[in-house]
Amino acid sequence: MPLYLALACVAVFSALDVLVRLRLRKVGEQSRPFQGGFFNHAKYLRLRKQHHWSGWPVYLIWTVWLAGIALMLLNLLYKTVPRHTGI
Numbered sequence: 116m117p118l119y120l121a122l123a124c125v126a127v128f129s130a131l132d133v134l135v136r137l138r139l140r141k142v143g144e145q146s147r148p149f150q151g152g153f154f155n156h157a158k159y160l161r162l163r164k165q166h167h168w169s170g171w172p173v174y175l176i177w178t179v180w181l182a183g184i185a186l187m188l189l190n191l192l193y194k195t196v197p198r199h200t201g202i
Contacts, residue, residue, distance in 0.1 A: 117190040124183030131176045135159050142166060 135156055144158055156173040163170055 117186045117193060121183050121186035121190060124179045124186060128176055128179045128183060131172045131179070135172050135176070138166075138168060 139159055139162070142162065144162070156176065159168070159173055160170060162168070
């Protein structure tokens with residue numbers, strides 16, 4: 116179960132990241148993939164007041180990313196716990 120939730124977090128993270136990058140591209144900010152780091156959303160946060168964008172996508176990206184990592188670790192720990200057969 117935690118693995119499916121972690122994969123859902125990855126999907127939400129990806130969708131929000133695409134949303135942020137499309138908004139930046141719409142105003143003329145050209146960036147190549149992985150340029151300036153994978154999680155570099157400082158440009159969006161700088162330009163959001165000027166273009167009247169909300170800051171929630173970037174903050175939600177970080178929240179979902181951290182939740183996804185926690186769920187993946189939980190899945191790893193859950194799957195490696197030895198199960199007793201009841202003998």
